[in-house]
Amino acid sequence: MARTTQNLQLYNTLTREKARFKPLDPAHIRLYVCGPTVYDFAHIGNARPVIVFDVLYRLLSHLFGREHVTYVRNITDVDDKINARALRDFPDLPLNAAIAKVTKTTADQFHADVAALGCLEPTHEPRATDNIQQMQDMIAALIAKGHAYEAEGEVLFDTASMADYGALSKRNLDEQQAGARIEVEAHKRNAADFVLWKGSSETEPGWESPWGRGRPGWHIECSAMSNRYLWDAVADQLSDDAKAHAHEFDIHGGGLDLIFPHHENEIAQSRCAHDAGAMARVWMHNGFLQVEGEKMSKSLGNFITINELLATDKFGGRKWPGEVLRLAMLMTHYREPIDFSVRKLEEASNILERWYQLAGKALPERDADWENEIVDQALSNDLNTPDAIRRLSTLADAVRDQPEAAGRFKQVANLLGFLTQTKSEWDAAKRADVTLSDDEILAQIAARHAARQAKDWAEGDRIRDELLKMGIQLKDAKNPETGEIETTWEVKR
Numbered sequence: 001m002a003r004t005t006q007n008l009q010l011y012n013t014l015t016r017e018k019a020r021f022k023p024l025d026p027a028h029i030r031l032y033v034c035g036p037t038v039y040d041f042a043h044i045g046n047a048r049p050v051i052v053f054d055v056l057y058r059l060l061s062h063l064f065g066r067e068h069v070t071y072v073r074n075i076t077d078v079d080d081k082i083n084a085r086a087l088r089d090f091p092d093l094p095l096n097a098a099i100a101k102v103t104k105t106t107a108d109q110f111h112a113d114v115a116a117l118g119c120l121e122p123t124h125e126p127r128a129t130d131n132i133q134q135m136q137d138m139i140a141a142l143i144a145k146g147h148a149y150e151a152e153g154e155v156l157f158d159t160a161s162m163a164d165y166g167a168l169s170k171r172n173l174d175e176q177q178a179g180a181r182i183e184v185e186a187h188k189r190n191a192a193d194f195v196l197w198k199g200s201s202e203t204e205p206g207w208e209s210p211w212g213r214g215r216p217g218w219h220i221e222c223s224a225m226s227n228r229y230l231w232d233a234v235a236d237q238l239s240d241d242a243k244a245h246a247h248e249f250d251i252h253g254g255g256l257d258l259i260f261p262h263h264e265n266e267i268a269q270s271r272c273a274h275d276a277g278a279m280a281r282v283w284m285h286n287g288f289l290q291v292e293g294e295k296m297s298k299s300l301g302n303f304i305t306i307n308e309l310l311a312t313d314k315f316g317g318r319k320w321p322g323e324v325l326r327l328a329m330l331m332t333h334y335r336e337p338i339d340f341s342v343r344k345l346e347e348a349s350n351i352l353e354r355w356y357q358l359a360g361k362a363l364p365e366r367d368a369d370w371e372n373e374i375v376d377q378a379l380s381n382d383l384n385t386p387d388a389i390r391r392l393s394t395l396a397d398a399v400r401d402q403p404e405a406a407g408r409f410k411q412v413a414n415l416l417g418f419l420t421q422t423k424s425e426w427d428a429a430k431r432a433d434v435t436l437s438d439d440e441i442l443a444q445i446a447a448r449h450a451a452r453q454a455k456d457w458a459e460g461d462r463i464r465d466e467l468l469k470m471g472i473q474l475k476d477a478k479n480p481e482t483g484e485i486e487t488t489w490e491v492k493r
């Protein structure tokens with residue numbers, strides 16, 4: 001093990017308390033995060049959990065060793081939204097081929113997007129459609145144990161069969177009953193009962209099952225996939241202590257909006273199918289995201305995909321490097337709501353510019369004190385990334401006065417997934433929307449110089465302003481030896 005883990009404190013939605021993280025088996029840390037439903041481009045709200053739990057994965061890897069952490073993030077590739085999108089976008093293809101096209105294109109885009117945000121790949125990325133048998137096994141177990149029943153072509157979870165159903169969201173079953181529209185769902189025993197399996201028509205995707213040709217409900221996907229990769233695949237390697245907590249794993253993460261019903265129902269399925277005391281020990285949820293002070297929605301016209309931020313000028317009139325998005329996201333603590341804004345991106349861009357200038361070309365070298373400060377004081381305090389970023393900026397001040405520390409600074413910034421590029425890659429990413437080549441810029445500078453020599457100040461200013469419009473800022477400085485004015489340029493953004 002890399003170092004002591006006594007200090008890692010995590011807030012647990014289940015207990016509503018921050019507590020010391022005690023892994024079931026420190027040699028096998030197990031983390032599950034709900035992944036995307038692949039029917040549309042991921043928006044910046046979807047980016048938040050991916051970035052937040054990437055930091056957690058990096059932290060756990062730092063504390064326990066990468067080879068001791070298993071991180072599973074699924075892909076939901078069976079969903080009615082996917083069917084609808086397939087019919088809309090590819091009406092001439094057979095449904096299965098159309099669905100395959102939608103899910104492949106969307107999943108590929110998602111991978112490209114999150115890679116640009118500096119997120120590591122999870123250990124496993126299972127797809128729902130590769131785990132249908134595991135879901136059916138789990139549903140069969142739930143029926144056999146009296147926790148599920150068939151009604152009108154569906155299999156439903158019987159929420160009344162679980163004494164403490166609702167413990168995560170602290171919802172009371174009676175309250176839920178009172179508010180429900182019983183009349184439209186007469187086949188349910190309780191209003192809160194939810195679908196495990198539903199019948200498919202000829203034109204819907206489906207799999208043969210003991211309950212007829214059909215498809216799984218969304219919640220059962222995560223229960224089946226987490227159990228497959230975080231229990232079945234590793235159970236025989238676990239410590240005796242961990243084996244005594246059969247089917248449990250350490251941490252389950254996702255957005256706040258998933259607490260109810262998704263995570264509540266995952267818990268109900270997993271615990272009841274396996275007679276387990278818990279599904280995950282710690283439940284972590286990231287807060288909501290707004291854009292410029294408003295809820296993001298297609299109708300308000302402020303709906304932004306990750307790809308639009310990276311590849312178009314739709315937000316703030318320019319493209320943004322993925323690392324800037326990452327920093328802007330982590331400047332707010334993961335449990336707080338975040339207000340995503342152009343101003344925040346500009347601030348993040350300026351911080352990174354300064355860090356890259358200081359980190360320079362120096363080779364990474366470790367500094368245990370700096371590392372411990374960032375890890376123990378900030379990240380281990382319930383993933384306090386804003387504190388870590390503040391501390392990094394203070395360390396940057398120290399680097400300014402002792403350039404030999406540049407490599408150490410870079411190393412410690414890497415802990416959060418920053419400064420992983422070279423300075424020239426960063427410059428290139430920053431000027432991705434500058435269309436001029438270096439030679440063209442130098443030619444413009446020469447033309448301006450000639451104009452000024454000829455005392456055509458207006459022409460000199462015009463060239464300067466033209467370049468500025470294209471994101472190139474000129475800086476004039478007198479060479480102390482020759483007394484001549486020399487002009488340098490940088491990407492202004």
Ligand SMILES: [Zn+2]
Pocket residue numbers: 033034035222262266
């Ligand atoms: Zn899930």
